[in-house]
Amino acid sequence: MGIVLFALLLVAVVLLEVNDSFLNPQFYSDTLRDADIYNFALNDLPRSALDEARLIAPQYIDPSLDENPLVSAGLTTGDFVAALNRALPPEWVQDMVEQVLDEPGDYITGERDDFSTRIQAGDRVVLVVEEIKTLTRQADAYNLLFEQVIFPNIEDALETELPFGIDVTAERVAEAVRRVVPPEWVQANVEAALNAVTPYVVGETDTFEVEVQLSERVDVALEEIKSILLESDAYDLVYDEVVEPIIKDALGPTVALPFNITISRVEITDALREVAPAQWVQEQAELIVDATGQYVTQETDSLNIDIDLRDNKIAARDVLVRLAREQFDRVANDLPACSNSQLGSLVTSGLTSLPECMPSGGTAIEDQVRGVVSDTINSLQRQIEDAVDTALLAQIPDTLTFTDQTLKDQLAASGASDNADLLDDVRRIIGEGWTYTDQDLRADLLDFDSQDSVDLLDDVRSFLSDGWVFTEQDLREQIGDADPDVLAKLDDGRRIFKQARTWRFLVYFPVLILVVIIAFLGGRAWWGRVAWAAAYLTISAAAIWITFGPVYSALSGGGIDRARQEAIDSIEPNHDFANTQALIIDKAIDTGAFIIDGFAAGVATNAIIVFVIGMLILSAAIVWPRLSEYLYK
Structure with missing residues (x-):
């Protein structure tokens, strides 16, 4: 009977922890936050990736490059990461992720019958543009543009004989171009173009016009x-x-x-x-x-x-x-x-x-x-x-x-x-200036790809303007269009999850029945029966706590370390981003271990609660008869 009680109690505390963790949408938000995923994704991960990207030979990026652009840009990894965090702060990303997880999660588990998730990203685009401006000011972008783009094009152009018998070197032409379009003029026009396009992209305006006046440089x-x-x-x-x-x-x-x-x-x-x-x-x-x-x-x-x-x-x-x-x-x-x-x-x-x-x-x-x-x-x-x-x-x-x-x-x-x-x-x-409008952009997209590209542009603008809104109706339509049977299964699952969440403590009912049976089989008087039942319950709970507490802590560390090492050893040594892959694996295993440790701790906590309740009942069953006898005397 004791083994059966241990098994039933184990199932009960495990199911209760599953209910409180994996069936609880807040669990996922808390896990991501406690695992420091947002700081990792926006700081540690980009730092590692950028550091390794700097080491890539330029010819593997583009055969025409003489130097890695990340190196020749003159910006540090810290500059890029700082700009990323100013444009997309971890707090903002966390808020967006939790919006996606919480309400839809409550809907799937049957906690609510509707949800509406809204993500507004237009203001982030404005900040991204500002950071791009800042980086271009800090970087040696002007010289990088000449070295990696303009100068090779000049060399290609000079392969064709020039009119008037002109014999000139690419270096001389590049020198002339630098004088005609100096860095400050280029920077001013780039920023003006970004200022003109940004309101259109985020949906604040329906048109834009980028104008570059060349007459001043004539x-x-x-x-x-x-x-x-x-x-x-x-x-x-x-x-x-x-x-x-x-x-x-x-x-x-x-x-x-x-x-x-x-x-x-x-x-x-x-x-x-x-x-x-x-x-x-x-x-x-x-x-x-x-x-x-x-x-x-x-x-x-x-x-x-x-x-x-x-x-x-x-x-x-x-x-x-x-x-x-x-x-x-x-x-x-x-x-x-x-x-x-x-x-x-x-x-x-x-x-x-x-x-x-x-x-x-x-x-x-x-x-x-x-x-x-x-x-x-x-x-x-x-x-x-x-x-x-x-x-x-x-x-x-x-x-x-x-x-x-x-x-x-x-x-x-x-x-x-x-x-x-x-x-x-x-x-x-040259005479009238160069003008580029929203209509030009649409025409170029249509020529480059198809109407799908134009539609995608409109969808992006709509998303950045009105935000992305996703409701339970959208979810049901997407699932129903794909497979109506899946939609029916979703409804069945929601009903089951809701009942499981609502009646989660009923998992103890089989345990309670077995405890009552043990009580009647083990004792003759009422307090004896209670003591027998409490003793069995306390011992079973203690065994579960020991299994998921000290024993798990002693055994889990080695297994996790072995899994970590095996995953890292599977990375190709010569891969350009080997260290970044190792970092991701390390974080994934740490997060998995964090979830497993938390689950084990939850099971152990549930067992402790049962143990405490059992001890209280057992104590009462032992003390109360003696106390009653003393009081009657």
């Missing part, structure tokens, strides 16, 4: 563009990129002169370049740069630059005539020696053009004819000079016009046709 940009262009070579800019293309359109690849003489476009351009004064070339280059800059920045509606080549053509005439004469001389010198019949023909017919042969000389008649041929060749050179004037220089415009179409053609010719197509957009952005 003057600096023009100076940098001019410096880069002129550093390349002003002569290349004027002649190779402006003069030669226009000459190509006017003359073609070569110009044909009399007597099979040809002068190439390159020779013509080189002649113009050779005689051009350096100061004049510099002036024309600056004129092109300034006008192009004004056009790109929308200070002017069109690009139209006139370069006066009249003086340059006059100066280049001598060079071109020399080239033509040299070719003519080579043609004359290459004439074959005349045969007797050809010599006779020259004597009888006379010369009006370049002969087919040259008398070799040696005889009187040959010397005479050779002199006539030489005089004729000298006279023909004047025709060459006239041809240079009429067939070549006259075809080169006195004024070359460089237009916006010329600029686009140069971009296309350099292999940057996409940039040519974007030129009008660039002009508009």
